[in-house]
Structures are given as C-alpha cells and as structure tokens.
Amino acid sequence: MATTTEQTLRMVFRNQEGKNVTITLGNPKENLTAAEIETAMDLVVARNIFASAGGDIVAKQDIRVISNTTNDMYDPSA
DSSP states (O other), rough: OEEEEEEEEEEEEEETSOOOEEEEEEEETTTHHHHHHHHHHHHHHHTTOOOTSSEEEEEEEEEEEEEEEOOOOOOOTT
C-alpha cells in the first residue's frame, strides 16, 4: 500500500470567441513560480503557437497547480 501525489499545471487562456482554452501539463517543476508561468503564457499569446476552434488565443485567464493524492488501500499480493 502506498500513497502517491501527482501535480498538474493547468493554464487557461481566452480565445477570440471569448471561450476558455486549457493547456494541461503533468508534473511541473516544484519550484515553478507564477511569474515564470505567466511569462510562458505571454509567449503562447504573443506567438500564437496553439490553434483553437474559437480562433486565436488572445489572453491569459487563469493558472492552477492541481495536486492529486492517491491512497492505494489494497495490495493483492499481500
């Protein structure tokens, strides 16, 4: 039995239609700062490097680091 924790970085942008576009990355660096993430998001907007069904990505909307803890309660080999 083990407990594991995984983190996910979720960057949310707004496209030309005003809809949210989410980019999710697994296992971000532990010491990543909001300023570093915002800089990366600014590049995504400025260079228009991702396509969205609702047009170009035009603005940053939100940043979230999500932690998911799993507690394995059963070990079939025991």
